[in-house]
Amino acid sequence: MISDLFSVTVLVGILASGIRLATPYLYAAIGETFAQRSGVLNLGVEGQMLLGAFAAFYVALTTGNLGLAVLVAMLVGAIMGLAMAFVTVNLHAQQGISGIGFYLFGLGMSDLLFQKMLGTVETVRGFPRIHIPVLSDIPGLGQIFFSQNLMVYAAYLLVPIAWFVLNKTTLGLKIRSVGENPEAADSLGVSVAGVRYFTIVLGGTLSGVAGASLSIALLNVFQQNMTSGLGFIAVALVYFGGWRPWGVLGGALLFSMVNSLQLWIQVLGIPIPSDIAVMMPYVLTILVLVASVSRVRGPSALTKPFERED
Amino acid sequence: MPEANILPSGKARIDSLEMRGVTKRFPGVLANDRVDFDVKSGEVHALLGENGAGKSTLMKILYGLYHPDEGEILLNGKPVTISSPNDSIHLGIGMIHQHFMLVQTLTVAENVALGLPSSRGLLTDLDRVSKRIIELADIYGLKIDPSAYIWQLSVGQQQRVEIIKALYRGAALLILDEPTAVLTPQEVDELFTIMNQMVKDGHALIFISHKLHEVVEISHRVSVLRDGRKIGTRPTSETTKQDLANWMVGREVGFAPNRGVVERGEVRLKLEAVSCGSDRGTPGLRAVSLDVQAGEILGIAGVSGNGQRELAEAVTGLRKVTEGKVTLEGENVTNLLPVELTERMLSYVPEERMRDGMIRNFSVAENMILREHHKMPFSRSGFLNLGEIARHSAELITKFQVKTPSQETLAKNLSGGNIQKVVIARELSRKPRVILAAQPTRGLDIGATEYVRQQLIEQRNAGTAILLISEDLDEILSLSDRIAVIYEGQIMDIVPREEATPAKLGLLMAGVKDESASVVTT
DSSP, X not given: OGGGGGSHHHHHHXXXXXXXXXXXXXXHHHHHHHHHHTTOOOTTHHHHHHHHHHHHHHHHHXXXXXXXXXXXXXXXXXXXXXXXXXXXXXXXXXXHHHHHHHHHHHHHHHHHHHHHHTOSOOBOOOOOBOOOTTGGGSTTHHXXXXXXXXXXXXXXXXXXXXXXXXXXXXXXXXXXXHHXXXXXXXXXXXXXXXXXXXXXXXXXXXXXXXXXXXXXXXXXBOOTTTXXXXXXXXXXXXXXXXXXXXXXXXHHHHHHHHHHHHHHHHHTTOSSOHHHHHHHHHHHHHHHHHHHTTTSOOOTTTTOOOOOOO | OOSTTBOTTSOBOOOEEEEEEEXXXXXXXXXXXXXXXXXXXXXXXXXXXXXXXXXXXXHHHHTTXXXXXXXXXXXXXXXXXXXXXXXXXXXXXXXXXXXXXXXXXXXXXXXXXXXXXXXBBTBOOHHHHHXXXXXXXXXXXXXXXXXXXGGGSOHHHHHHXXXXXXXXXXXXXXXXXXTTTXXXXXXHHHHHHHHHHHHHTTOEEEEEESOHHHHHHHOSEXXXXXXXXXXXXXXXXXXXXXXXXXXXXXXXXXXXXXXOOOOOOSEEEEEEEEEXXXXXXXXXXXEEEEEEEXXXXXXXXXXXXXXXXXXXXXXXXXXXXXXXXXXXXXXXXXXXXXXXXXXXXXXXXXXXXXXXXXXXXXXXXXXHTGXXXXXXXXXXXXXXXXXXXXXXXXXXXXXXXXXXXXXXXXXXXXXXXXXXXXXXXXXXXXXXXXXXXXXXXXXXXXXXXXXXXXXXXXXXXXXXXEEEEOSOHHHHHHHOSEEEEEETTEEEEEEEGGGOOHHHHHHHXXXXXXXXSOXXXX
């Protein structure tokens, strides 16, 4: 029944899982924000997430060590980022195309490893919920904000950190100028290649974490193509958020809330075809992108390779 | 003055810098061939040369952007290695690039701080940077607000930011690469005042330009490069503009094209209160009214970005006119298609010749017939008449002195001057009634410039009406019969050539209607 949606319990449930579901978007989109602010469009996020998800899941399953699992996911994402950086920075590849290549690689590779090393869908004990004392006892709010797991809290903590790094540090200044006018940065002795390597590898690392957050913190399983477009939505969120961490946070929450809503619609058996419900976040992606076009200007040098003509 | 060898910025002077036997090869080109060049504290040494003569290459080597294949650089008599801008900055060498190296979306202070270590470690120290910027600005008489965003500043102000940026990094030697190209005459005067002050304080300045009168005005010594070789160095006081021009080109150069007197005829092109938008959504033209008569060149002077592009596009049918009326030979042609204007014998020499003037991957012959390819005799019932096209282009190549290996050569493989000759040949050979020429000599060397200007004059003498849009005031002054000044999309005034002086035009270009009046507000 539609009216079921409006009971307090259900609303709290929707909000709580909305907060939770924003986690992978946040990791991936914040990482992508760094890459794009430095002028690199990394469309391989989805592939990096899939490999990160598998790596984290496998390590968690075999060792039970969740910290190690996240670390390995970061490493896998970083290696993917390093490859992307080489292709983008050194070989001046067309970024949109090479990104899709890395996505397909991640998709195929994660599935191959899954088939060879696991074969069947299993579950793992992921990050447990942490009930923050006192705060988690607040009715409603406690369940929504203060009874999540560690990876969820860390994702939200990443937003102010990213804002601070981009706007208040010398590194952030370098990243922003390399994305706007790499020639100018180069003429002042800033290493354009170095900055881009850093941001692409950072983006890959965070995409790896985003994958891990799915497989060992939110769903606690690994399945073929389990990200199902989430990485691409993360790229869209960077545009939606106007290349700003707080904007990205707003976008991530909007999408995760809609996602959470459609999940609850299915759970409650509300008579809307599930295909329509599942479609909602994607339709929203398109609508939001159409609406946000030309609202904010992106980094001027986005997708443009830099080469000193020597 | 404090100690003799210390600059007001607190940095040590560079008494002398010497480049010896510098050679730089690019694939197929010898850009610098054993070039010697030196500059001393307290002087402006001008580096003069045509496009492609190797000026920029030499300076990029000095600034560490290129690495020389041979030769050495001596600073105060000691050999130094400069392998990156970091090295040159460290040695006290600064460079003001022709295209400003500024990040538009950052503030002045952020642009200055970029790439420098911060007193707060990993965090930026913009307050401290701002304080130092104001100190330096006071010392050198540059007015600048450290918290302003670059995109808010005028071109002249942006150049001051570039100078501050170099001074902040302790530049004792400053390379200025065509610094006047984008400035109004008043801004040039201000720049020269600043340069003179810096020289008096003990800085060494290298001034790159191809504007001879500026070189004569500001420099103490002048060196000329041609085809990668240094032709010579002389004290400026012992040379004349004519000497320098001949040196640069390697032959006698005619300066002012012979314009002759022509009876002006009927009005061919008329704009009445024409308005249109711009790509940024802001007004591009605001109620522009002007007319061009047969046998005259009407020059449009103005600082880049004041509606010149919009004016050209509105007249040629490439941009929608929102208000007002465009008349071509008495017929209302407002918002007609470009092809319909072509039919009415309007020719267009576009500003971006590589983008709008030709198709890079087409041959010279194909580019020659772009405008009339669909008509007799170049095509019949949809089939190209290749024989006629070949005959036509061979004729134009000879007549317009296009240097090309063959008419099958792709346009992109020609030099800038020859590309423009192809455009000029196509547009002028069809006996146009009206020509719109936008920046027809921008980026061309003296030889090609001379040729293009002569062609325009001949068209005028033959009775064609020409609307000439140029940001080069010398060009406007040497070609035009009347001069209109455009500022923020409005025509400030139209003055006859005889009454136009650089000072008067400069004020109009800056938006000042008359000497006593205030700046036009928008």
